[in-house]
Amino acid sequence: xxxxxxxxxxxxxxxxxxxxxxxxxxxxxxxxxxxxxxxxxxxxxxxxxxxxxxxxxxxxxxxxxxxxxxxxxxxxxxxxxxxxxxxxxxxxxxxxxxxxxxxxxxxxxxxxxxxxxxxxxxxxxxxxxxxxxxxxxxxxxxxxxxxxxxxxxxxxxxxxxxxxxxxxxxxxxxxxxxxxxxxxxxxxxxxxxxxxxxxxxxxxxxxxxxxxxxxxx
Numbered sequence: 001x002x003x004x005x006x007x008x009x010x011x012x013x014x015x016x017x018x019x020x021x022x023x024x025x026x027x028x029x030x031x032x033x034x035x036x037x038x039x040x041x042x043x044x045x046x047x048x049x050x051x052x053x054x055x056x057x058x059x060x061x062x063x064x065x066x067x068x069x070x071x072x073x074x075x076x077x078x079x080x081x082x083x084x085x086x087x088x089x090x091x092x093x094x095x096x097x098x099x100x101x102x103x104x105x106x107x108x109x110x111x112x113x114x115x116x117x118x119x120x121x122x123x124x125x126x127x128x129x130x131x132x133x134x135x136x137x138x139x140x141x142x143x144x145x146x147x148x149x150x151x152x153x154x155x156x157x158x159x160x161x162x163x164x165x166x167x168x169x170x171x172x173x174x175x176x177x178x179x180x181x182x183x184x185x186x187x188x189x190x191x192x193x194x195x196x197x198x199x200x201x202x203x204x205x206x207x208x209x210x211x212x213x214x215x216x217x
Contacts, residue, residue, distance in 0.1 A: 001045030001066030001077050008033035010065060015040055022056035048077040053085070063089035071095055078108050103178065109137060120159065130205050139198060143169055146194045146204065148186070151211035158182030164204045166196035
């Protein structure tokens with residue numbers, strides 16, 4: 001739902017991967033953002049209207065993305081699709097980060113556009129600690145890109161996990177993802193991606209953004 005820049009790009013990407021795609025937008029002119037080669041459905045209407053959704057094929061849908069410009073429309077459409085049509089894979093774009101957190105706790109995965117963009121910009125300017133990349137629907141488990149003190153370079157992943165109580169999901173190294181083992185050694189310029197309980201995040205950030213203690217050495 002939504003054929004703005006994000007919706008059009010998303011629809012095109014999904015179709016390029018071999019998926020059947022339907023795009024819903026209340027403004028028919030919005031479909032001009034789709035390429036001439038796009039072969040999916042273009043449905044004019046409100047994304048939370050049941051007749052519109054049925055026309056788009058919601059009853060056979062595997063996933064639904066609500067990426068219009070309106071927070072209320074996106075969350076309403078996401079709830080209708082999940083609760084009425086039983087589509088499990090639903091995501092809503094929410095501009096207000098406070099709302100995004102609330103809906104995340106209700107079990108609706110959200111992308112808070114402003115927060116994500118500002119986090120990515122700040123990460124390129126200043127050390128931040130941890131930046132969320134994913135939260136499970138309950139909000140209890142986080143996957144986060146986490147900064148680390150230079151003193152951790154040369155330490156094994158197993159040592160990092162023991163010190164933080166978190167799990168190293170993977171490393172970004174020279175632009176590629178690396179599935180780390182306990183013996184994998186952290187290198188300079190690695191990007192660290194950590195799985196942790198949300199309640200443990202302050203501890204994990206504090207440990208990793210400071211030099212290792214003597215016992216960790």
